[in-house]
Amino acid sequence: MSSVYKALTIAGSDSGGGAGIQADLKTFQELGVYGMSALTAVTVQNTLGVQGVHPIPPETVAAQIASVGEDLKPDALKTGMLFSAEIIEQVAGQVSRFGWNKLVVDPVMIAKGGAELLLEEAVQALRSRLLPLALVVTPNLPEAERLTGMTIAGAEGKREAAKRLHALGTAYVVIKGGHEEGDPERSVDLLYDGSGFTEFAGTRVSTPHTHGTGCTFSAAITAGLATGLEVTEAVGQARAFIQAALEDSLGIGNGHGPTNHWAYRRRQTDGVEL
Numbered sequence: 001m002s003s004v005y006k007a008l009t010i011a012g013s014d015s016g017g018g019a020g021i022q023a024d025l026k027t028f029q030e031l032g033v034y035g036m037s038a039l040t041a042v043t044v045q046n047t048l049g050v051q052g053v054h055p056i057p058p059e060t061v062a063a064q065i066a067s068v069g070e071d072l073k074p075d076a077l078k079t080g081m082l083f084s085a086e087i088i089e090q091v092a093g094q095v096s097r098f099g100w101n102k103l104v105v106d107p108v109m110i111a112k113g114g115a116e117l118l119l120e121e122a123v124q125a126l127r128s129r130l131l132p133l134a135l136v137v138t139p140n141l142p143e144a145e146r147l148t149g150m151t152i153a154g155a156e157g158k159r160e161a162a163k164r165l166h167a168l169g170t171a172y173v174v175i176k177g178g179h180e181e182g183d184p185e186r187s188v189d190l191l192y193d194g195s196g197f198t199e200f201a202g203t204r205v206s207t208p209h210t211h212g213t214g215c216t217f218s219a220a221i222t223a224g225l226a227t228g229l230e231v232t233e234a235v236g237q238a239r240a241f242i243q244a245a246l247e248d249s250l251g252i253g254n255g256h257g258p259t260n261h262w263a264y265r266r267r268q269t270d271g272v273e274l
């Protein structure tokens with residue numbers, strides 16, 4: 001029998017299914033990885049926005065991670081919405097305890113509609129407790145600004161922010177380009193490995209259906225790492241995955257709909273170049 005690859009997501013639930021745990025598990029599945037989860041919060045959410053946020057007790061978050069770690073042993077893991085410093089503390093404790101080194105941190109802070117998914121006072125815990133344990137961190141532009149305390153302007157600004165994030169202890173930094181207003185044609189994600197930069201560019205898709213892009217992208221990187229890809233390969237695969245998911249979006253809901261998690265595998269099956 002071939003190897004079974006396993007990945008764990010530590011994140012919040014999105015009842016609408018486009019972001020959070022639901023997006024992560026769908027992405028793992030599509031990339032051939034068995035998915036496991038530790039829930040940090042229940043959000044009441046659809047394509048129109050977030051109507052409620054209900055955090056899980058920090059000890060319950062830790063217990064879920066410990067339960068998975070003691071038995072199923074993930075090959076890679078990611079974090080998404082963590083909500084509070086207390087939850088971050090528990091997550092960091094469990095990651096250290098198990099010695100997991102293929103950790104992807106998606107520093108989720110604010111949902112598209114403006115809902116707070118990370119408390120203001122928890123940003124420092126993310127910087128000091130979790131980023132030093134991460135192999136990869138994947139901030140969007142506002143998150144990178146918040147984590148570095150700098151205003152990011154243009155390509156040079158992205159490079160400087162990536163260097164500052166790397167200095168916090170994360171081996172690979174990916175600054176995502178979805179929020180970049182300067183380039184109407186392309187969305188460019190910048191990878192920094194401590195010595196050099198690699199750009200991953202995709203055609204910018206004009207669509208309102210962008211809900212959960214960050215979750216899906218970081219879950220695809222995690223799945224790639226779980227199957228043994230190097231970080232650069234995993235980011236390249238994730239870029240192709242999110243491009244397909246945006247281009248073939250489902251068009252459901254009355255607001256910002258989800259991306260299409262089937263699109264990448266369907267393109268592979270159809271022999272479309274990715």
Ligand SMILES: Nc1ncnc2c1ncn2[C@@H]1O[C@H](COP(=O)(O)OP(=O)(O)O)[C@@H](O)[C@H]1O
Pocket residue numbers: 139140141176177178179187188189202203204205206207210212213214215217239242243246
């Ligand atoms: N309109 C778009 N067209 C093409 N790629 C996009 C678009 N919006 C986001 N992406 C890609 O989706 C991923 C998530 O980016 P971003 O939207 O910046 O993150 P977040 O969802 O965390 O705000 C990145 O790979 C980014 O390049």
Ligand SMILES: Cc1ncc(COP(=O)(O)OP(=O)(O)O)c(N)n1
Pocket residue numbers: 011012013014019020021043045080081108110111112113117210211212213214215216256
């Ligand atoms: C439960 C939950 N987790 C994370 C997010 C944010 O997801 P993201 O991929 O950044 O997408 P948008 O919210 O920006 O559409 C979320 N909304 N809910």
